Amino acid sequence: MLLILVVVLFVVGTSVASPVVENQSRPQVLSYEMDTGNMPNSYNFHYNTSDGSSRTEEGNMINTGMGAPALDVLGAVRWFDEKGNQYEMTYKAGKRGYRTIIKKIS
Template sequence: MTQMALIVGLCLLALAQCSPYIANQARPQVLQYEMETADMPNSYKFHYDASDGSSRTEHGAILNPGTKDSALDVAGAVRWYDDKGHLYQMTYKAGKRGYRTIIKKLS
């Protein structure tokens, strides 16, 4: 397994474990899922939409591959509804400068 495939797998596993779950509601189902891996191990893209209205989009690439300065650069966005029906979005970026997020209430 390549390093990029392992990273993508771990990210998807982490998201699955962090998905909001309310005991009296059914777990959301994935309605649409797209993943582009043609350029792996150097880059990837994925997107999914779930039955609860949540979604996630992410793309990542290795900058300066094959050099001592190589680094994984990742950017994405996650959307979800809270229990009152408000829509939120978290955008994130991870790379040499660390991990940065912005969370906004959209509605």
């Protein structure tokens, strides 16, 4: 179940961070780090791409006090629009649902 959630969040985040535009080459991954050494208790990853977009995420299992543990996820995605403005979406998913904040950085 944890792996499915990680994959879903990865697909959603990458589709937001780098939309497919006709006649535009796909950005190349410049750096990628992933730590799953403590799975299923926690994970984290980070990547940067050639178009200036990036994503960082960490997930941790937390004790909700109600029996089964829950996954708590924090992350951020950065990208540029067609005018060169940079945006950042931060997100948190956990027992209170999925929340995002999008802001223009430059």
